[in-house]
Amino acid sequence: MTEAATRPKREASRKDHLPFEAKHVDDFEWETIRWPGETGKMLFHPRAERPTEPNAGILRLAPGGYHPEHYHGFAQVWYIMSGEFRIDGKMYGPGTMIFHPDPHFEGEFHTETGGDILIVQYPGPTTAERPIYDDRFNMKERRAVAEERIDR
Numbered sequence: 001m002t003e004a005a006t007r008p009k010r011e012a013s014r015k016d017h018l019p020f021e022a023k024h025v026d027d028f029e030w031e032t033i034r035w036p037g038e039t040g041k042m043l044f045h046p047r048a049e050r051p052t053e054p055n056a057g058i059l060r061l062a063p064g065g066y067h068p069e070h071y072h073g074f075a076q077v078w079y080i081m082s083g084e085f086r087i088d089g090k091m092y093g094p095g096t097m098i099f100h101p102d103p104h105f106e107g108e109f110h111t112e113t114g115g116d117i118l119i120v121q122y123p124g125p126t127t128a129e130r131p132i133y134d135d136r137f138n139m140k141e142r143r144a145v146a147e148e149r150i151d152r
Contacts, residue, residue, distance in 0.1 A: 025058060032139040034148055037065025037114070045133035055121040055131040061085075063114040067106065070150035073129030075102040076121040083115015102127045 023043040030039040042057035055076075061083065078098040085092050088107030092098070094115075100106065102124025121131035132152055 028057075030060065031137055032142055033059065034136050034139060034142060035065070035067035036142070036145065037062040037111075038067070040137055042133065042137050045137065046130055051130060052123055054123075055119065055133055055137065057119065059117045059119055061111050061114050061117070063112055065114060066110045067108070068145060068150060069105055069108050070148075070152075071103065071105045072100070072121075072131075072152065073103045073127040074121055074124045074131045075104070076100045076119060076131070079118040081116040081118055083111055083113045083117075085115065085117075086110045102129065 021044075025041055025043065028041040028043060030041055033040045038059055038061055040057055040059045042055055044053050044056040046053050046055070058081075077100070080092055080094055080096045080098075082094055087098075087109050103126075123130045136152070
């Protein structure tokens with residue numbers, strides 16, 4: 001028996017701590033995302049009652065998916081689960097984790113293979129800017145790239 005298994009259970013040190021939340025990717029529909037070839041399942045995202053909740057979920061990119069260089073004031077982490085992605089001219093594949101501090105730019109991005117990326121976007125520790133969900137992840141119809149704002 002391990003030491004952890006024999007330790008007595010402790011009471012939480014603070015009664016106002018919230019429990020964890022668990023969501024399964026299969027319980028969500030794919031959403032249209034603003035860049036060509038991208039869909040997503042955002043399992044968590046900011047809402048009026050929880051404005052600091054991160055955008056967290058899976059981006060799925062079809063072969064040929066891309067986005068131009070654009071800018072964000074929030075921070076984010078990506079984990080490439082499948083596929084190969086050319087970001088600012090360099091190839092990245094499965095097992096690669098990418099950290100974008102705040103503020104940051106996302107370099108020009110292309111994929112010939114398509115693939116899935118786990119993303120977590122959260123309020124910037126230095127800018128305090130929050131990730132944006134509405135009109136970026138839950139679009140009814142994608143706008144032309146030339147019409148899309150690159151500053152959010």
